[in-house]
Amino acid sequence: MGRGKRRALLTSCTREYNVVRYGNAYGGFCIYDEKLKAAASPVIYTFGIGEDLSFSEALSDAFDPEIYAFDPTPRAGIYVKQHRLSDRKTFHFSPVGLSSKDGTELFYLPENDDFVSGSAVTRDGMKEKGITVDMRTIDTLAKENGHEHIDLLKMDIEGSEFEVIRGYDPRSVTIDQICMEVHDRFFDDGPERLVSLLDKMKELGYCLIHVSGNGNELTFLKDV
Secondary structure, three states: OOHHHHHHHHHHHEOOOOOEEEOOOOOOEEEOOHHHHHOOOOEEEEEOOOOOOHHHHHHHHHHOOEEEEEOOOHHHHHHHHHOHHHHOOOEEEEOOEEOOOOEEEEEEOEOOOOOOOOEOOOOOOEOOOOEEEEEEOHHHHHHHOOOOEEEEEEEOOOOOHHHHHHHOOOOOOEEEEEEEEOOHHHOOOHHHHHHHHHHHHHHOOEEEEEEOOOOOEEEEEEOO
16 A cells, blocks of 8 residues: 555544644654543553653643553663653553563564664564563453553554454443554555554544554544
């Protein structure tokens, strides 16, 4: 699927909402923040921290939510410990990754030590030998933290988003808004994966409300 055709596909699925960007140009997302303003005690889950907490930081400053952050990358854990958010009682970090199943998985780190984003998906530019990390599903993590509802979930999980969304069961935990970076470019069958993801989100009752300029960051809102 060419870039123009891909953009046309995403545009055709997008519904107009007044969105606001939170976080920097690299790690931020546009969201429908009226949902968070209306929530009494917002709960936010964010997967894939790397070395950029700007999204969580902006949301924390604006809404004082409970934020649960997850990333199994060793460098991410070091970064979080040194960040000012780690001193807030409403910020909780766990060195686990998001997957479609619970257990341990091999996790691959970048060959270039200047990069931080690890992945459970093997591809060019990643080290051949992986490290073993703990992985959990959305359902399991929500149960462990005592949540039946999440106001906002963000995932930047380097290609695992397709399997995660395919396995998401809204009967276990409801989510108002989902922000994700999609990595269909990592796969030979990327176009099919993207179409399948959009179909699945529609099936789950979400509408696409924002697409970033590069077409990789998508924001979905539960259709009510």
